[in-house]
Amino acid sequence: MADNNLNNLVLEDGSNIAVIGGGPAGSFFSYFALDFAQRYDLNINIDIIEPKDFNCAGPAGCNHCGGIVSESLIQLLSTEGIVLPSTVIRRGIKSYSMHFELGDTTIETPFQEQRIASMFRGIGPRGNVNEEQLSFDNYLMELCVHNGASLITDRIVDLNRVSDGIIVKTKNGTEKKYDLVVGAAGLNLKTLQLFKKLIPSFIPPVTTKTYICEFQLESALIDKYFGNSMHVFLLNLPNIKFGALIPKGKYVTLVLLGSNINKEIVSNFLNSDSVRKCFPPEININEIIPCQCYPLINVKEAKSAFSDRVILIGDSSTSKLYKNGIGAAYITGKAAAKTAIFNGINKSSFKKDFKPVSKNLNLDNRIGKFIFFATTIIQKSSILKRGIFRMVIKEQKKPDYKRLLSSVLWDTFTGSAPYKDIFKRLIYPLLLVNLIWNIIYGNLKKDKK
Ligand SMILES: Cc1cc2nc3c(=O)[nH]c(=O)nc-3n(C[C@H](O)[C@H](O)[C@H](O)COP(=O)(O)OP(=O)(O)OC[C@H]3O[C@@H](n4cnc5c(N)ncnc54)[C@H](O)[C@@H]3O)c2cc1C
Known part of the structure; x- marks a missing residue:
């Protein structure tokens, strides 16, 4: 030296x-x-x-960790010579289901390169003995x-x-x-x-405290109830910015992000109707958790x-x-x-x-902080959630390139794009006009019911 x-x-x-x-x-x-x-x-x-x-x-x-990697990162790594073998990837995620108190809807991957994959950072939760899978x-x-x-x-x-x-x-x-x-x-x-x-x-x-746990279920039940879909929850629950259920092999990972997540916050989330509905009704979810922790996040x-x-x-x-x-x-x-x-x-x-x-x-x-501040406001407002819900359902019937809000939501919840890009797309006038229209119309229609 x-x-x-x-x-x-x-x-x-x-x-x-x-x-x-x-x-x-x-x-x-x-x-x-x-x-x-x-x-x-x-x-x-x-x-x-x-x-x-x-x-x-x-x-x-x-x-x-939640173990989500975007297709774009997987492709970028492979151009660098880091080719992830299929034994590292536990499941390809092709859509996500968005859960609000008023219902749920599925958002398909906007474009192929925006797909995501789930994996385990280690070999899996406590007791896992699958020798074919890699960390x-x-x-x-x-x-x-x-x-x-x-x-x-x-x-x-x-x-x-x-x-x-x-x-x-x-x-x-x-x-x-x-x-x-x-x-x-x-x-x-x-x-x-x-x-x-x-x-x-x-x-x-x-840092702040988060929560992760794994649910162990039979593969057939995971296929039936979760499929190749990540389940994202935008519920009006204190301290939670984001909750997601991510299927991986014979496990489903729950990630709760927010501020200082504790036992009580986790219990409120797990006992909410929207979360319960995702699991087979005959199963007591508290009995199928082999691993849980409260890791810090930056x-x-x-x-x-x-x-x-x-x-x-x-x-x-x-x-x-x-x-x-x-x-x-x-x-x-x-x-x-x-x-x-x-x-x-x-x-x-x-x-x-x-x-x-x-x-x-x-x-x-x-910019990400601002976007998550906006999602916190949305979480608390059933008026805004009704408009978003309506717009997303309508967008899913349209071709990929017209799904403006769906692709913003996809990137926000999967981390597939820089926050700067998401923000630029969020303030696109056509998206905003459409969203305002759906908020007004969706709420008027509800009042008439
Ligand atoms: C709840 C949650 C969910 C997340 N979900 C995702 C996700 O889905 N996708 C994603 O991309 N990111 C996710 N993240 C973030 C991701 O986990 C981290 O950003 C990533 O692990 C950072 O990598 P790192 O190498 O910096 O640190 P780490 O992965 O934490 O690695 C640090 C290493 O340092 C070692 N170490 C510590 N102290 C010492 C010491 N004294 N001597 C020697 N070694 C030591 C540790 O053993 C550890 O192996 C999530 C984070 C949290 C908390």
Whole structure:
């Protein structure tokens, strides 16, 4: 590694990189860093330090997530050489059913490239023994190991800066000096605090509590009651911004996003008529939950997430608000790798080449916040919901390109497009006029009944 001249700090043959966390962000960084280094004829060593075994069923091997990936991300990854095998994908989602208190309607995928897929980040919920299915996180990590990264199954417990590198200490007692440390530890707040020793101005991301659980059902019942459809709920329940039931193999995943979700909020949701109706009537849903958790989600980016020889990526730094965190991990992981290999590993290099990428995501999230604020208002108003419901039902009889509101809703709930694009389509005059008309007409008609 080059000297202490921090104005010109670059990776050299034999440089060592520690990637802390082997989730998607850590793997995407490692994959692209190895790829770019090979093209640059640079010989680097990457250690991915990850304590979890993603092939272990249940919480011990899980990175808590809805497991939705968009077709556009799957295609983008395959152009990068990351071709997800069919054993990683649990179900292709071709439509979604939107549930309001006043009824439900099905929205077909607006276009082929807007399809989505469901998968498990680990091998599945507690007790799952399906050996044919693969874990997404493990697949990515193994790809990096195949390409030359070393996997260290351990947890980092300390980080210390020295004049010519950063000492990384693990739980098992190993200490090693690295030229660059990449923080991809997700929202593990204890781990993120360690980075404050390297970057005193670092402020971890703002988070809120969410809820995930798995329902285990016979495949035939899943086919009958859920099919290849994701079920989205826009119900007037406090604290919930978004609820979704996602079929995956012999499981259905429930994801509840909002603010500080707790047991009582979950119970209100599960006991609502709209949710009960989705399940076979003879089944007590509380008895078919093998796994549940309240993971944190990133709702506002970290501050000062890079400095000399250190950068944070993925959830530890910037994600996409409520959706497509895997896509954001890809964007930040690749941008960090590109900067480190081609431009340098000092603060000014990351500021010049990495910051604009994360800034773009942060700006998009501001627009996302506004869109989710609007959906909260819709959730509370039966007048607005009646208009939306009516317009969506009518649109489903029209050709794809005329389904303006349906495609906005699809992208909002699946995370298939940047919020900026969704917003532009949302304020399209034809959509707004149509929506206002449906709100007025739908409510007048209801009053006449
Ligand atoms: C309820 C919910 C639903 C979601 N649904 C979706 C969805 O459907 N689609 C989507 O794209 N995104 C979704 N997300 C977001 C997505 O899960 C995250 O954005 C994504 O996991 C971020 O990847 P990451 O690699 O940054 O972090 P993580 O996936 O959290 O990986 C971090 C890794 O770091 C490791 N680690 C932590 N501390 C240490 C340490 N001290 N030493 C070594 N390793 C350590 C952890 O073990 C972990 O493996 C959802 C999130 C939540 C909370």
